[in-house]
Amino acid sequence: MQGRERLSPCVCSTLRMVSRAVTQLYDDVLRPSGLRVTQFSILAAIAGLGEANLRQLEYMLAIDQTTLTRSLNLLERDRVIERVPHPDRRIKAMTLTSKGRRALEAARPLWARAQNKVLRDWGTTAWADAQRRLAHLLRVAVKKRRSSRSRVPPNPARRGRGLVAR
Numbered sequence: 001m002q003g004r005e006r007l008s009p010c011v012c013s014t015l016r017m018v019s020r021a022v023t024q025l026y027d028d029v030l031r032p033s034g035l036r037v038t039q040f041s042i043l044a045a046i047a048g049l050g051e052a053n054l055r056q057l058e059y060m061l062a063i064d065q066t067t068l069t070r071s072l073n074l075l076e077r078d079r080v081i082e083r084v085p086h087p088d089r090r091i092k093a094m095t096l097t098s099k100g101r102r103a104l105e106a107a108r109p110l111w112a113r114a115q116n117k118v119l120r121d122w123g124t125t126a127w128a129d130a131q132r133r134l135a136h137l138l139r140v141a142v143k144k145r146r147s148s149r150s151r152v153p154p155n156p157a158r159r160g161r162g163l164v165a166r
Contacts, residue, residue, distance in 0.1 A: 011137075022118065029114035033107035040111055042071055043080065043096060043104045051084060051095045062138060075100070 007014045026037035035043070045060050046052045052060075057068055072094060075081045080100030086093040096104065119127055 025118065026111070026114045029117070030107055030110050033103065033110050035103055035107045037111070037114075038071060039075060039080075040104070040107050042068075042075065043100055043107075046081060046094055046096055047101070047104055051093050053086065053091045053093045055091075062142065 007017070023037055026040075030037055030040060033040075041061060042057065045057055049056060054065060054068060054072075057063070057072075058065055061068070072081065076083070076094075078099075079097055080103050081094045082097050084093045084095050
């Protein structure tokens with residue numbers, strides 16, 4: 001089965017399938033650096049800001065706090081990022097260590113190779129169109145999620161648990 005026949009009519013399922021396949025492609029190319037593409041993205045975001053806190057990274061990467069915290073803890077354990085003091089002690093700020101800067105620099109050409117492969121195979125015009133459309137979908141989804149979270153009170157029975165049997 002190839003192409004469209006494999007895709008689900010469900011937007012979410014299709015996007016997740018494509019995301020997994022593209023992530024695997026980038027991970028395969030990045031493997032010699034020791035980083036996965038998710039780690040590369042976090043390090044690149046922190047490097048771009050110089051210092052970043054959880055909220056900034058959540059927003060920039062459109063990632064939930066639990067997943068981000070787990071990834072940051074692993075990066076901190078591997079000593080590629082470190083926490084730095086922030087005037088507001090409630091804010092957890094991070095910066096790259098020298099090991100993190102070296103890891104990111106080693107991974108950049110590999111990331112560029114993966115990026116060029118995808119763009120070469122798909123086409124820069126097609127990517128620019130898809131990027132524009134996906135940016136719109138992201139804005140809509142984030143806006144809908146934020147507005148629905150502000151209306152629905154949190155369910156204390158679900159806090160810290162996976163799926164709850166009904």
